Amino acid sequence: MATLQLSALQKRYANGFVALHGVDLAVEDGELIVIVGPSGCGKSTLLRTLAGLESITSGELTINERRVNELEPAERDIAMVFQNYALYPHMSVFDNMAYGLKNRGVPKDDIRRRVNATAELLDLGALLDRRPRQLSGGQRQRVAMGRAIVREPQVFLFDEPLSNLDAKLRVQMRLEIRRLQKRLKVTSVYVTHDQTEAMTLADRLVVMNAGRVEQCGTPMALYERPATRFVAGFIGSPAMNFLPVTVHGERLRLPDGGELALATGLESGSELTLGVRPEHLVALDEGDATTDAGAVIRATVEMIEPLGADTLAYARMEGLDELLVVRLHGEHAAGEGSVLRLWLSPERCHLFGDDDRRIEAHHATPVTGARG
Amino acid sequence: MRYQRPGLDLASHLLLAVGCGLFFLPVWLAFTASTHSMSDLYANVAPLWVGDAGLSNYARLIHDPVGGLGTDVLRLLANSMVMALGIAVGKIAISLLAAYAIVFFRFPLRRLCFWLIFITLMLPVEVRILPTYEVVADLHLLDSYPGLILPLIASATATFLLRQFYLTIPPELVEAARIDGAGPWRFLRDILLPLSKTNIAALFVIMFIYGWNQYLWPLLITTNADYLTVVVSLKRLLTTGDALVPWQDVTATAMLAMGPPVLVILLMQRYFVKGLVETEK
Amino acid sequence: MTHFQRYRFTPWLLMAPQLIIVGVFFFWPALQAVEQAFYVEDAFGLSRQFAGLANFIAVLQEPDYYQALGTTVVFSLSVALGAMAIALLLAVQADRVLKGANAYKTLLIWPYAVAPAVAGVLWLFLFDPTLGLVSAALKALGIDWNHNLDGGQALLLVILASIWKQMSYNFVFFLAGLQAIPKSLLEAAAIDGAGPWRRFWTVTFPLLSPTSFFLLVMNSVYAFFETFGTIDTVTGGGPGGATTTLVYKVYQDGFIGQDLGASAAQSVLLMILVGLLTLIQFRFVERRVQY
Numbered sequence: 001m002a003t004l005q006l007s008a009l010q011k012r013y014a015n016g017f018v019a020l021h022g023v024d025l026a027v028e029d030g031e032l033i034v035i036v037g038p039s040g041c042g043k044s045t046l047l048r049t050l051a052g053l054e055s056i057t058s059g060e061l062t063i064n065e066r067r068v069n070e071l072e073p074a075e076r077d078i079a080m081v082f083q084n085y086a087l088y089p090h091m092s093v094f095d096n097m098a099y100g101l102k103n104r105g106v107p108k109d110d111i112r113r114r115v116n117a118t119a120e121l122l123d124l125g126a127l128l129d130r131r132p133r134q135l136s137g138g139q140r141q142r143v144a145m146g147r148a149i150v151r152e153p154q155v156f157l158f159d160e161p162l163s164n165l166d167a168k169l170r171v172q173m174r175l176e177i178r179r180l181q182k183r184l185k186v187t188s189v190y191v192t193h194d195q196t197e198a199m200t201l202a203d204r205l206v207v208m209n210a211g212r213v214e215q216c217g218t219p220m221a222l223y224e225r226p227a228t229r230f231v232a233g234f235i236g237s238p239a240m241n242f243l244p245v246t247v248h249g250e251r252l253r254l255p256d257g258g259e260l261a262l263a264t265g266l267e268s269g270s271e272l273t274l275g276v277r278p279e280h281l282v283a284l285d286e287g288d289a290t291t292d293a294g295a296v297i298r299a300t301v302e303m304i305e306p307l308g309a310d311t312l313a314y315a316r317m318e319g320l321d322e323l324l325v326v327r328l329h330g331e332h333a334a335g336e337g338s339v340l341r342l343w344l345s346p347e348r349c350h351l352f353g354d355d356d357r358r359i360e361a362h363h364a365t366p367v368t369g370a371r372g
Numbered sequence: 373m374r375y376q377r378p379g380l381d382l383a384s385h386l387l388l389a390v391g392c393g394l395f396f397l398p399v400w401l402a403f404t405a406s407t408h409s410m411s412d413l414y415a416n417v418a419p420l421w422v423g424d425a426g427l428s429n430y431a432r433l434i435h436d437p438v439g440g441l442g443t444d445v446l447r448l449l450a451n452s453m454v455m456a457l458g459i460a461v462g463k464i465a466i467s468l469l470a471a472y473a474i475v476f477f478r479f480p481l482r483r484l485c486f487w488l489i490f491i492t493l494m495l496p497v498e499v500r501i502l503p504t505y506e507v508v509a510d511l512h513l514l515d516s517y518p519g520l521i522l523p524l525i526a527s528a529t530a531t532f533l534l535r536q537f538y539l540t541i542p543p544e545l546v547e548a549a550r551i552d553g554a555g556p557w558r559f560l561r562d563i564l565l566p567l568s569k570t571n572i573a574a575l576f577v578i579m580f581i582y583g584w585n586q587y588l589w590p591l592l593i594t595t596n597a598d599y600l601t602v603v604v605s606l607k608r609l610l611t612t613g614d615a616l617v618p619w620q621d622v623t624a625t626a627m628l629a630m631g632p633p634v635l636v637i638l639l640m641q642r643y644f645v646k647g648l649v650e651t652e653k
Numbered sequence: 654m655t656h657f658q659r660y661r662f663t664p665w666l667l668m669a670p671q672l673i674i675v676g677v678f679f680f681w682p683a684l685q686a687v688e689q690a691f692y693v694e695d696a697f698g699l700s701r702q703f704a705g706l707a708n709f710i711a712v713l714q715e716p717d718y719y720q721a722l723g724t725t726v727v728f729s730l731s732v733a734l735g736a737m738a739i740a741l742l743l744a745v746q747a748d749r750v751l752k753g754a755n756a757y758k759t760l761l762i763w764p765y766a767v768a769p770a771v772a773g774v775l776w777l778f779l780f781d782p783t784l785g786l787v788s789a790a791l792k793a794l795g796i797d798w799n800h801n802l803d804g805g806q807a808l809l810l811v812i813l814a815s816i817w818k819q820m821s822y823n824f825v826f827f828l829a830g831l832q833a834i835p836k837s838l839l840e841a842a843a844i845d846g847a848g849p850w851r852r853f854w855t856v857t858f859p860l861l862s863p864t865s866f867f868l869l870v871m872n873s874v875y876a877f878f879e880t881f882g883t884i885d886t887v888t889g890g891g892p893g894g895a896t897t898t899l900v901y902k903v904y905q906d907g908f909i910g911q912d913l914g915a916s917a918a919q920s921v922l923l924m925i926l927v928g929l930l931t932l933i934q935f936r937f938v939e940r941r942v943q944y
Binding site for chain 2: 051052053072073074078079080082083084086087088089090099100103104147
């Protein structure tokens with residue numbers, strides 16, 4: 001039973017580099033928070049300050065409303081799973097799991113009982129006498145988990161625990177971590193750079209960039225209403241398309257000269273960025289009429305990537321430097337060189353100002369004269 | 373790659389066999405000489421085969437005070453053993469701790485300490501014998517085991533090699549141990565020492581041999597036969613003025629002086645090679 | 654920060670034994686050597702006087718010093734090159750035969766453990782003018798061997814004994830270096846039509862150059878210092894100073910001759926020389942790390 005509270009947490013290194021610019025975050029009891037961001041965004045530093053492996057420059061960190069800034073890692077009642085597992089190479093699996101308990105003076109019988117129970121839970125019973133180097137990657141990962149679980153800590157910290165596994169095992173372990181966390185109901189903070197892992201695991205997701213929290217919320221909330229252009233680009237795969245647009249009254253002028261009815265309340269001439277996800281660009285068949293508000297974009301397919309269930313098309317739109325990415329359902333007939341007519345629905349558009357923050361727009365205005 | 377002709381292989385084996393033989397020859401001839409009586413020896417040139425005075429030669433050297441030395445060879449071997457073990461164990465012990473502090477702690481003047489210790493790599497005891505002799509004399513350590521051992525411990529080879537090894541230990545291991553509630557002393561005992569076992573064994577071989585084979589330093593500070601080492605005693609056995617050199621005694625003592633370090637290197641060859649090649653390069 | 658923070662006292666406790674021993678038995682004497690080099694002491698050691706560079710000038714004007722320097726250079730180069738050449742020759746054979754390489758390693762490694770003084774004794778016996786086997790063989794060939802009278806023969810004898818002891822050290826390193834060369838490189842050279850001889854000089858030897866350089870430095874240091882025992886047992890620096898190296902001269906002038914100032918000045922000159930050698934090695938090692 002633990003809550004975690006970070007208030008204006010700042011980390012400045014001796015060389016002056018500021019890794020965390022005042023992070024605020026409240027983690028509720030039993031919640032699995034995933035911190036995601038590109039490398040160097042400060043997510044690992046944040047986790048390590050929670051663990052007590054890095055000192056906190058300013059701000060406050062509390063576990064169960066108790067200030068822990070000055071406590072040693074061992075005194076914080078946390079457990080951590082490392083990216084390279086950090087198993088003690090000279091100890092058996094049993095001793096690896098028992099070491100933390102021994103250091104805390106837990107009686108021998110209790111240690112045996114708890115290690116055996118945890119081994120059972122993780123299907124490690126047959127491996128207790130092995131050394132880490134005799135284990136496969138997945139087994140080591142499990143032992144690292146076991147070492148954390150056996151301690152029955154207040155908080156689990158995961159530092160990219162799956163990034164050393166191959167893709168198939170990664171998916172499997174992801175499910176297992178999710179299952180265990182729900183079962184044990186231990187408050188957890190999980191750091192990853194893999195947005196799929198982040199989306200699938202998180203109760204709530206924290207997106208970090210350059211030492212700051214960009215946005216915090218449920219995975220779907222972040223997907224549907226990204227607060228910044230950075231979050232919009234980071235969450236979702238393939239990444240969102242961004243188009244430079246100009247405000248014309250209650251409409252937006254698209255790069256190819258087309259217009260989209262979206263009221264922003266901003267004065268004409270303002271330059272904005274319009275984001276639309278590849279899966280939200282709908283390819284119209286010959287003769288399909290535009291039934292609703294929105295705009296139709298013409299784009300020439302330059303490359304096709306068939307993924308099986310979907311097909312990704314990379315298409316050239318007039319006036320746009322980058323290629324548009326479009327997710328087409330199934331095996332689409334569009335060949336390279338063909339022209340797609342893509343319907344852009346205002347409901348699916350995200351707008352960002354020149355500070356890269358989200359701008360709420362209204363698309364109640366009926367459409368007139370959309371190209372088609 | 374099997375690109376060579378079999379003839380070349382044979383030539384290689386031949387060359388190696390001749391090499392091994394030539395390297396063994398001086399030892400063999402010294403050994404055969406040590407099994408002959410002095411009159412036998414001087415009757416002809418050095419014998420190629422074993423004589424019948426071997427047991428009595430060695431027994432005499434071990435039991436009776438050797439002429440000109442004032443003590444028996446057993447005592448000399450014991451002194452050498454104390455010195456070699458003292459140097460090996462002492463050097464490893466202080467180096468383990470110092471390297472641990474340098475790699476796993478951050479403290480003011482750490483860099484200075486590092487350089488103070490590592491500058492000793494540059495100057496072996498031979499370069500500073502006179503003043504070292506004076507310091508040891510001032511401390512009243514002439515003719516004593518600490519006097520034999522301590523100045524030879526004052527170098528950073530072991531510290532350097534252990535530091536190199538400690539630097540290869542993944543930092544996460546320290547972090548995991550800290551989260552598991554291990555403080556610095558526990559980490560040293562439970563994690564670092566068990567992981568360093570092979571390196572310590574390798575260092576032991578190197579330092580034992582280094583200590584056993586010391587010559588100049590023990591020569592200078594031992595005037596009392598009670599602290600004479602076996603390696604140093606050879607020169608005294610050879611210095612006979614106008615009398616004939618008692619070669620049967622000299623070679624037998626040389627055999628005994630070679631024994632322990634050669635045994636150590638042969639028994640612990642695996643560690644020795646690993647320690648030598650992996651750490652010194 | 655993966656280190657133990659918040660322990661202010663512990664690291665000093667850990668460092669203390671080494672710092673104290675290094676301080677008392679290394680820095681204190683080394684500084685004294687430097688200080689002594691600038692003073693002259695009277696014969697009884699009762700008074701001393703600052704002499705500036707006089708000790709150094711005296712040492713550098715002494716013909717004996719240059720003889721010792723020359724001997725040291727000849728001796729060190731012969732030992733280093735001789736021990737390395739033989740070691741390389743044998744290591745290449747051992748690397749080539751595959752089968753038995755480890756057995757040969759065992760058969761060749763043990764001289765490393767033999768004390769230089771003992772090595773000296775073994776070789777002294779081989780060449781003993783009255784009962785040495787080799788000297789007898791030489792006599793049969795018409796060569797009169799007596800290293801007690803002939804300076805050149807004396808130098809040759811200490812060189813041989815020193816090579817004998819050092820070869821195994823070099824062998825271990827060369828064999829490790831050879832075994833670390835990717836076999837694919839040699840196969841590529843073979844496919845390119847290079848014979849064994851050519852492969853060795855164009856592929857193996859250049860790839861061994863880091864090992865060779867390292868060994869050159871280590872062998873020089875060995876020849877400088879560790880061979881003291883060999884020289885002292887075999888020749889005692891003679892005859893006529895023919896085997897007196899720089900280190901042996903420091904000992905002779907300081908302990909036998911009791912000329913402290915001269916000995917200290919020589920010590921300082923040696924320190925500078927060795928310091929330079931070490932610096933070269935460090936620079937080299939640093940450069941190699943970037944490969």
